[in-house]
Amino acid sequence: MGILQILLNSMQFIAIISLATLGIVLIFQTSITTNFAQSMIATVGGFISVTLLTKYGVPALASYFIAVAAMFLFGVFIDAVIIRFARHVTPVGKQMLTMGIVLLLTGLIPLVFGNVVMQAPKFSNTIITNASNTLSFSMHNLIGFILAAVVIAAIFICLKFTKWGLSVRATASNETVAKMMGINTRIITGVSWGIAGAVGTLAALIYAPLTQITPTMMVSVQVQGFMACVLGGFTSFIGPIVGAIIIPVLRNIVGYLGADTWKDVVVYLVIFLVVLIKPMGLFGKKIVKKV
Amino acid sequence: MGQSIALRIKRVLKHPLSSFVILGIVLLLVNVFYRAGIIQDIAFVRSVARVIIYSIVAMGFSLLLGYAGLASLGTSGLIGLGAFLIQLTYSQKGIPMVISILICLVIALVVGALIGFISLRIEGMYLAIITLCLSTILVELFRIGWGTDTFNLPRVQTFFGKEFPGYSSDGGLLVRDVMYYILVPLFVIVAMLTSNLMRSPTGRAMLAMKDSDSAAKAMGISVLKYRLIAFIIATVYAVFAGCLYMFYFRSTTYTDWGLALSLNILAAVIVGGSKSLLGCILGCFIIFGIDGMFLQNIPFFQNNTNFIYIISGALIIIVVMFYPGGLAHLWLDLKILIRKLKLKWRHYKYGD
Numbered sequence: 135m136g137i138l139q140i141l142l143n144s145m146q147f148i149a150i151i152s153l154a155t156l157g158i159v160l161i162f163q164t165s166i167t168t169n170f171a172q173s174m175i176a177t178v179g180g181f182i183s184v185t186l187l188t189k190y191g192v193p194a195l196a197s198y199f200i201a202v203a204a205m206f207l208f209g210v211f212i213d214a215v216i217i218r219f220a221r222h223v224t225p226v227g228k229q230m231l232t233m234g235i236v237l238l239l240t241g242l243i244p245l246v247f248g249n250v251v252m253q254a255p256k257f258s259n260t261i262i263t264n265a266s267n268t269l270s271f272s273m274h275n276l277i278g279f280i281l282a283a284v285v286i287a288a289i290f291i292c293l294k295f296t297k298w299g300l301s302v303r304a305t306a307s308n309e310t311v312a313k314m315m316g317i318n319t320r321i322i323t324g325v326s327w328g329i330a331g332a333v334g335t336l337a338a339l340i341y342a343p344l345t346q347i348t349p350t351m352m353v354s355v356q357v358q359g360f361m362a363c364v365l366g367g368f369t370s371f372i373g374p375i376v377g378a379i380i381i382p383v384l385r386n387i388v389g390y391l392g393a394d395t396w397k398d399v400v401v402y403l404v405i406f407l408v409v410l411i412k413p414m415g416l417f418g419k420k421i422v423k424k425v
Numbered sequence: 426m427g428q429s430i431a432l433r434i435k436r437v438l439k440h441p442l443s444s445f446v447i448l449g450i451v452l453l454l455v456n457v458f459y460r461a462g463i464i465q466d467i468a469f470v471r472s473v474a475r476v477i478i479y480s481i482v483a484m485g486f487s488l489l490l491g492y493a494g495l496a497s498l499g500t501s502g503l504i505g506l507g508a509f510l511i512q513l514t515y516s517q518k519g520i521p522m523v524i525s526i527l528i529c530l531v532i533a534l535v536v537g538a539l540i541g542f543i544s545l546r547i548e549g550m551y552l553a554i555i556t557l558c559l560s561t562i563l564v565e566l567f568r569i570g571w572g573t574d575t576f577n578l579p580r581v582q583t584f585f586g587k588e589f590p591g592y593s594s595d596g597g598l599l600v601r602d603v604m605y606y607i608l609v610p611l612f613v614i615v616a617m618l619t620s621n622l623m624r625s626p627t628g629r630a631m632l633a634m635k636d637s638d639s640a641a642k643a644m645g646i647s648v649l650k651y652r653l654i655a656f657i658i659a660t661v662y663a664v665f666a667g668c669l670y671m672f673y674f675r676s677t678t679y680t681d682w683g684l685a686l687s688l689n690i691l692a693a694v695i696v697g698g699s700k701s702l703l704g705c706i707l708g709c710f711i712i713f714g715i716d717g718m719f720l721q722n723i724p725f726f727q728n729n730t731n732f733i734y735i736i737s738g739a740l741i742i743i744v745v746m747f748y749p750g751g752l753a754h755l756w757l758d759l760k761i762l763i764r765k766l767k768l769k770w771r772h773y774k775y776g777d
Contacts, residue, residue, distance in 0.1 A: 162550075168550055168553070168554070170688065216742060216746065219746060220745065220746050222749075223745060223746070223749050224749075225550070226490065226496050226691070226695065227695060227745050227749055228745075229496075229691070230691065230692055230695045230696075230741055230745050231741070231742055231745050231746070233688050233691070233692055233741060234692075234738045234739070234740075234741035234742035234745065235738065235742070236688075236738070237734045237735070237737050237738030237741065238734070238735055238738030238739060238742070239738075240731075240734045240738070241731040241732060241733070241734030241735035241736075241738065242731070242735060244731050245729075245731050353683075353684065357557065357561065357684060360554045360557065361554065361558060363554070364551055364554045364555060364558070368550060368551070395569050396569070398561070398562075398565045399562050399565045399566065399569070402558045402559075402561055402562045402565070403562065405558055406555060406558050406559065406562075409547055409551060409555055410543065410546060410547065413546050413547045413548070413551060414551070415551070
């Protein structure tokens with residue numbers, strides 16, 4: 135197994151983690167909180183898609199679209215009903231709000247979708263190998279990776295070049311000033327929550343076929359998303375994505391070098407050491423608070 | 426003469442530490458009532474023990490979050506460290522109970538100091554997630570070192586060379602009773618110590634640090650010293666609670682110590698009120714206790730366990746949104762409300 139195969143194997147987790155990370159970062163920048171509910175919202179999206187597929191026989195593509203759209207609306211709903219009214223709560227308090235949402239959804243998912251274990255079908259079951267049979271990867275991973283790359287690229291282009299992106303960046307840097315400049319920060323935060331829900335759902339859709347759909351399936355992805363954010367720096371948009379690419383690759387390389395049981399420990403230690411050397415992450419900037 | 430005794434009792438009750446003693450007596454009575462047959466369910470007593478153990482963690486956390494203003498998501502890993510160190514020292518190496526707890530506390534001291542030094546460089550949300558990272562490393566080490574099986578600790582047999590009170594080869598439950606009677610006084614002592622610490626110059630210095638590092642530095646407060654103190658105390662409490670957990674519940678696996686437990690403890694502290702010890706205990710009671718103590722006995726919740734999650738989730742959201750100071754303020758607000766109502770009643774009765 136060469137380095138190329140390691141990269142190919144890492145592809146699916148790069149896609150999943152970078153999508154999850156993008157949601158976390160968008161919400162962090164606009165609402166100044168780490169969103170623990172990100173994975174739960176995504177899981178609900180996964181459940182919707184699988185239920186539509188298996189119970190009601192909706193075509194796969196349609197079910198994905200419905201799930202993503204529903205979670206977009208759900209994200210906006212959470213912002214409109216809960217987060218918007220908690221603007222004066224401390225950041226830790228806001229974290230607790232998202233934690234409350236996690237518990238709420240943990241209870242609601244079995245009520246709504248039933249207690250059965252479900253298996254989502256893959257996008258495609260073909261496995262592609264090259265001529266000499268040294269490299270192989272599944273079509274599912276490729277589609278997931280391309281999907282993630284396109285979505286992330288689209289969001290980055292929008293952030294850079296559209297008025298919406300400018301508003302998001304302005305809100306991220308200072309909400310009060312952004313408001314004074316005539317930006318409707320309510321819509322900006324609402325849409326950020328919506329997009330976070332949608333990209334999270336996309337991550338769940340890519341991840342779900344690889345495992346079984348359960349309410350806790352995305353928790354490890356979420357934790358790695360947080361690690362990616364810290365590694366890349368919460369204050370930039372590009373940093374966390376870089377972090378999300380580094381983590382799965384590093385994990386697979388460590389696993390390849392023979393330390394399979396120790397790979398998580400090594401990856402977390404590396405993240406810890408990097409953050410110890412650069413406390414604001416690889417791409418983050420230090421914001422000095424005035425007394 | 427009778428009045429002077431009443432006055433004396435009143436004075437004792439007004440002492441800030443008396444509330445902990447009363448709480449301790451009530452908690453001791455729980456097990457007495459269970460033995461007397463008034464409380465039928467052993468699950469009730471076990472839930473109370475769980476609340477007590479996690480309250481110790483929450484008190485350290487309250488000092489860390491409410492006073493020093495440092496958020497940590499690594500609590501669960503540290504509790505797990507206590508539990509697994511007991512597994513290593515007491516059960517595998519055969520070191521006596523008290524000494525193995527002391528060893529754990531010394532290790533906790535070192536770990537707490539290390540995290541304290543880290544907190545000087547990494548701040549805010551980064552610190553919270555890096556502590557989560559360290560806790561994940563610890564849990565991974567438990568998994569690698571001890572495997573995925575559930576661990577059972579043997580019953581405590583000896584205590585300072587003598588036979589442990591209540592131990593007999595068949596009556597294991599009595600050992601747990603004695604453990605409970607040890608647990609409660611320890612909990613009260615820890616609560617009193619923490620309460621004193623919060624009102625001492627150390628607590629005040631931490632409060633100053635919480636609002637602004639630079640301002641605190643300008644007032645001559647050593648940020649290094651107080652961050653170290655805050656993290657050492659929080660870590661020692663967490664590891665100590667882990668030891669007690671192991672000696673009371675006597676079984677653990679590495680999956681017990683994930684992110685969910687850290688978040689639950691954070692939730693307990695926030696819901697209860699991060700600056701009040703009684704608030705923290707109340708928060709732990711709500712998050713960890715209500716479920717096992719009451720809801721499990723109601724048939725509706727036995728059939729629909731999901732509603733327990735829904736209720737606690739909704740409760741957290743409602744408290745944080747509408748009662749940001751935490752439930753600790755409830756008592757004070759009720760007092761103010763009663764006083765206002767009394768005043769209104771007087772106006773109504775006697776005119777303005």
